[in-house]
Amino acid sequence: MLSVVFIVLQVMLASVAVYQFTLSLFGFMKNKSRKRHAPRKSFAVLVAAHNEEQVVGALLENLKKLDYPKELYDVFVICDNCTDKTADIARSMDVTACERSNQNLRGKGYAIEWMLKKLWGMPRQYDAVVMFDADNLVNPDFLQLMNDDLCEGHQVIQGYLDTKNPDDSWITAAYAITYWYCNRLWQLSRTNLKMSNFLGGTGMCFESNLLKDMGWGATSLVEDLEFSMRCVQRGVYPILNYDAKVFDEKPVSFRASAKQRLRWMQGHFNVARNYFFPLLWASIKERNMVKFDAAIYTVSVYNTLLGFVLTVGLWIDVALPSKDVIHSIYSYLPWWLMLVAILATVLQFPAALMLEKVKSRKMYAHLLTLPFFLISWWPITFYAFFTQNNKTWSHTQHTRVVRIEEVQGK
The missing domain is CATH 3.90.550.10 (Spore Coat Polysaccharide Biosynthesis Protein SpsA; Chain A)
Incomplete structure (x- = not known):
């Protein structure tokens, strides 16, 4: 039974991932035409x-x-x-x-x-x-x-x-x-x-x-x-x-970043709770793809949470095998399909840098440290789920004095 639940949840997460990846392909095009007005x-x-x-x-x-x-x-x-x-x-x-x-x-x-x-x-x-x-x-x-x-x-x-x-x-x-x-x-x-x-x-x-x-x-x-x-x-x-x-x-x-992102995730859970179902019902009733997309976006915080819980569950199952082994959709898919999915996910970030014409070699080198930042969203989101009723705003201190000329010159 536990395996069925895991597989159903994984299929749901995979479907959302495929949906977002499909949308991302349309970001490779850029229309430069824009009407100007006095x-x-x-x-x-x-x-x-x-x-x-x-x-x-x-x-x-x-x-x-x-x-x-x-x-x-x-x-x-x-x-x-x-x-x-x-x-x-x-x-x-x-x-x-x-x-x-x-x-x-x-x-x-x-x-x-x-x-x-x-x-x-x-x-x-x-x-x-x-x-x-x-x-x-x-x-x-x-x-x-x-x-x-x-x-x-x-x-x-x-x-x-x-x-x-x-x-x-x-x-x-x-x-x-x-x-x-x-x-x-x-x-x-x-x-x-x-x-x-x-x-x-x-x-x-x-x-x-x-x-x-x-x-x-x-x-x-x-x-x-x-x-x-x-x-x-x-x-x-x-x-x-x-x-x-x-x-x-x-x-x-990292500490200041985690504090800021915790506030974002706490707020995101509240927005998901208040807007997901109304937007989803409206999208079905009106056959409105825009409202469906917004509903999916609000619930993305739960996708991160479920991704973390499922991954930890699978790790625990591997470390402590039992008779009731948790099955994963990965065991039913061909290895080449998993490889394609991983490459498609990983290559989006360097592709974005190239599309945005980022010239800094240092930024490309930081693609190696980026996974640690992305993975850190998991525990932050997990903690945010249990503290989402905390609506106390926290200030992020700013001290970096830069002029616009310096930023434009990079």
Whole structure:
């Protein structure tokens, strides 16, 4: 009986893997054509910050030099429960600092919801809202590219997420490689298939009227994923602007990385619990492939969990053989098919680097350390499953001061 359960679960996981691999093949194509529009849309640029005095100045300097008419955008720094000089730095750079103090409702989602209410009550109203994190850097043409997409009628836009410090450690290199992989073989493939993209927490643009109509309402530990699912439910599909690049600072140490990823997985379990079945039923009822894909994406955290549990179970069975041997689907498949599956999985990462024209030999060398990073998701997700009701937001400290010129020069 146990073998039957194992095989059924393995078949389910294999089916999802084949589905995602099939989608990834459409990421090999890249349509470079994009209609351009004269600057027309006005933007409220929100910078979410909690004790970010070390890095916020570099981003604000970057934002003040964007290739977009200065009269068409204003920058607001959300100083959320800050106890340092974040607000002072913002004011010294002629940027509006909006200070929030609420020890009960902590986290980026709550801070954004608070800021949007303030924004809607201001004398000046904007066509769209753009959101960054204080540790980010952004390409100078970011707002122009958002303007183009808004003029084309898009309401929710995600920029291309990159890493500003990939060379700092094997951990930051792993983040960079997975970002390049996800941008190309997850996000772009869905763009090419005209499916919904998924928000990444920063480098996001929203039409103001949509935000006013929907309300933010995304206050989980993964507010970006939560808002993505709310949009898909509503029939509003976020798109990816592949040219609008945002550079995000990533944790240097494994401990800081594990803490950040634990928060992501805890939040992901909550989103899966709230949105998987509604999206799945809606996809069946409406025969809507986009909603089906979103449902599969929400439940991917359970795929990681099951993958870990099944793998550990098989290892234990091998180490402690008994009469009731656990059978695996691998024992029923030809060896060459397993080899093809392994190669297809492994080669996606170097393929993504080549497609993204990554020239650093160091990054290709870090493909050897990447498996340790990927495997570490298993125990993190396992622990997150049992602590998913912990909704306490944890801050990731940012200290890496880099200028946009340095990032572009790499």
